[in-house]
Amino acid sequence: MKKVDLSKYEFTGHQSPPVEDLERLGRKEKESMLMAGFDASEKNRSASFVQIDHNHAFCKSYDPGIEILPLGLALKIHEGLADLQWNLLKPDKDEYTQSAAENTHGGYVIRVKKGACPRAPIQSCLMMHADKVGQNVHNIVIVEEGAEAHILSGCTTTLADQHAAHIGISEFYVEKNARLTFTMVHNWGENVEVRPRSAGQVEAGGIFLSNYVSLKPVKNLQMYPSVTMKGAGSISRFNSVIVATEGTYMDIGNRVILDAEDTRTEIVSHAIASGGHIVARGHIQANRSPSKGHLECQGLLLNNGVIQAIPELDGRAEGVELSHEAAVGKIAREEIEYLMIRGLNEEEAASAIVRGFLNIDIMGLPPELKTEIDNAIRETEKSML
Numbered sequence: 037m038k039k040v041d042l043s044k045y046e047f048t049g050h051q052s053p054p055v056e057d058l059e060r061l062g063r064k065e066k067e068s069m070l071m072a073g074f075d076a077s078e079k080n081r082s083a084s085f086v087q088i089d090h091n092h093a094f095c096k097s098y099d100p101g102i103e104i105l106p107l108g109l110a111l112k113i114h115e116g117l118a119d120l121q122w123n124l125l126k127p128d129k130d131e132y133t134q135s136a137a138e139n140t141h142g143g144y145v146i147r148v149k150k151g152a153c154p155r156a157p158i159q160s161c162l163m164m165h166a167d168k169v170g171q172n173v174h175n176i177v178i179v180e181e182g183a184e185a186h187i188l189s190g191c192t193t194t195l196a197d198q199h200a201a202h203i204g205i206s207e208f209y210v211e212k213n214a215r216l217t218f219t220m221v222h223n224w225g226e227n228v229e230v231r232p233r234s235a236g237q238v239e240a241g242g243i244f245l246s247n248y249v250s251l252k253p254v255k256n257l258q259m260y261p262s263v264t265m266k267g268a269g270s271i272s273r274f275n276s277v278i279v280a281t282e283g284t285y286m287d288i289g290n291r292v293i294l295d296a297e298d299t300r301t302e303i304v305s306h307a308i309a310s311g312g313h314i315v316a317r318g319h320i321q322a323n324r325s326p327s328k329g330h331l332e333c334q335g336l337l338l339n340n341g342v343i344q345a346i347p348e349l350d351g352r353a354e355g356v357e358l359s360h361e362a363a364v365g366k367i368a369r370e371e372i373e374y375l376m377i378r379g380l381n382e383e384e385a386a387s388a389i390v391r392g393f394l395n396i397d398i399m400g401l402p403p404e405l406k407t408e409i410d411n412a413i414r415e416t417e418k419s420m421l
Contacts, residue, residue: 037287038256040229042131045170045201047139050089052165058086058094064194065163071252071412072190072223074161082154083146087162089169090141101152101183103145107174110145117145120176124207124235132203132231136172143173143205146187148214150180157186164193164200164228174205179214179242187216191230192223199227208236210244212267219247221409224254226283232259240267240296248276251394251412253284253312260317262291265299265327272301277394280312280341289317289346294327294356305333306393309341318360319348325355335364336393 055061058076061069066076069086078084083104086094092106111117127137144160164171179185193200202224210216224230238244244263263272274290292301303318320329335343349358367389375385394413397406 037258038285040132040201040231040256042135042170042201044168045199046166046168047135047141047170047172048090050166050169051091052088052093055086055093058084065165068192068194068223069161069163069190072161072192073188073219073221073409074159074190080156081159082156083158085144085160087142087144087173089164089166089171092142092144095144099152099154099156101149101154102158102185103147103149104158105145107140107143107145107176110176117176120178120207120209121174124237125205125233129233133205133233136174136203136205136233139172140174141172143175145176146178148179148183148185151182152180153184157188159188159190161190161192162202162204164198164202167195168199170201170203172203176207176209177216177218178209179211179216181211182213183211184215185217187218189218189220190223191220193225193228196225197227198225200225201229202231204232206232206234208234208244208263210236210238210242212239213241214239215243215245217245217247220249222250222254222257223252224250224257226253227255229255230257230259232261234259234261236261236263237266238263238270238272240269242267242270244270244272246272246274246290248274248278248288249409250278250286253281254286255283256285258287260289260291262293264293264295265301266295268296269298270296271299274301274303276305276307278305278314279308279310279394280314282311282339284312286312287315287317289319291319292321292329294320294322294329295324297324297326299324299327301329303331306395307333307343308336308338308390308393309343310338311341313342315344315346317346317348319350320358321350321352322356322358323352325353326357327353328357329359331360333362334393336390337364337366
C-alpha cells in the first residue's frame with residue numbers, strides 16, 4: 037500500500053462560508069458536484085449536505101423521517117451518539133484514522149427514523165476547493181428499525197490540477213429489518229490522494245446495498261471497508277465500477293463477516309486498468325452456518341494497465357457456502373470482429389464493449405443518477421481507447 041505524506045497538505049485554515057442557496061454556487065462547483073452525483077437544484081432529493089474543505093456549508097432535510105446534521109452539532113444534541121462514533125473503527129487503526137480523530141473537520145450524521153421510507157434519495161457532497169488542502173471528515177449513518185433509505189454520497193475536487201488529500205471515516209448502522217442503499221461516486225483529480233476508512237454492521241433482517249463508482253483519474257486511493265452481518269437473515273451486496281487511467285493507483289476492496297445464521301453477501305467488482313494500476317481485493321469470512329457468500333472480480337486491461345485480483349474466502353463453520361470468480365484480460369479480437377460484422381467500425385466496437393463492461397444497471401440507481409453516470413462513462417471511453 038502506498039503511503040501518503042500528510043505533511044504536504046494543510047489540515048487547518050480553510051474555512052468556507054455557509055451557503056444559503058446551492059444554486060448560487062459557481063458553475064465549476066456545480067459541475068464537479070454533478071459529476072459526483074450531487075444535484076445542486078435538489079430536485080427529487082429528500083435531504084442535502086455539503087462540506088467544503090474544513091466545515092459544512094449546507095445542511096437541510098425536507099422529510100420528517102430524516103434527520104441530517106453536521107457531526108459537531110449532532111454530538112451536542114444526541115448524548116448517546118458519542119457511543120457510535122469510533123465504535124466500528126478504532127482511532128489508532130492507522131495514521132489516517134489517527135489524523136481524522138485528532139483533527140476532525142466535521143462530516144455528517146444521517147438518521148433515518150424508525151419505519152420511515154423517504155421516496156427521494158438523500159444526497160451529500162464532500163468537496164475540496166483549496167489547493168494543497170487536507171480534509172478529515174467523519175460520517176455516521178443510522179437506519180433505524182424498519183426504515184429504508186437511498187443515500188448518494190459524492191466526493192469531489194473543483195480544480196483539474198488541484199493537489200489535495202481526503203480522509204473520510206464512515207460508520208454505518210443498519211438496524212433490524214431496515215434497508216440502506218449507499219451509492220458513493222468519486223470525482224477526483226490526478227493529484228489527489230484519498231484514504232476512506234469505513235465499517236458497518238447489519239442487524240437481523242437488515243439489507244445493506246453498497247455501490248461504488250470511480251471513473252476519473254486519482255493519484256492514489258486505498259480503501260477496504262468492512263461490514264459485519266450481525267443479525268440472522270441479514271443480506272449485503274457490494275458493487276463497484278472503477279477505471280484507472282495512466283498515473284492512477286487504486287487499492288480497493290470489501291471485507292464482509294458473516295457472523296449470524298442465514299446471512300448472505302455478494303461482492304462484485306468491474307475494473308478497467310487503462311494505463312493505471314488496480315489492486316482489487318475481496319474477503320468473505322463466514323463464522324456461522326448456514327451462510328452464503330460470493331466474490332466476483334472482472335478486470336479489463338487497456339493501454340498497458342495492471343490489475344491484481346486478490347480474493348479471500350475464509351470458512352469457519354461447517355455448512356457455509358463460499359465461492360469466487362475472477363477474470364482479468366484484454367478485449368478479445370473476436371468480440372471486436374463480431375461487432376464490426378454488424379456495422380460498427382473498430383473504435384465503435386471497442387467503445388461498445390467497454391460500455392457494456394461498465395454496466396451499472398445492477399446497482400438499482402435512481403434514473404437521474406444513472407443518466408449522469410452513463411454520461412460520465414461515455415466521456416471516460418474517450419480517454420481509454
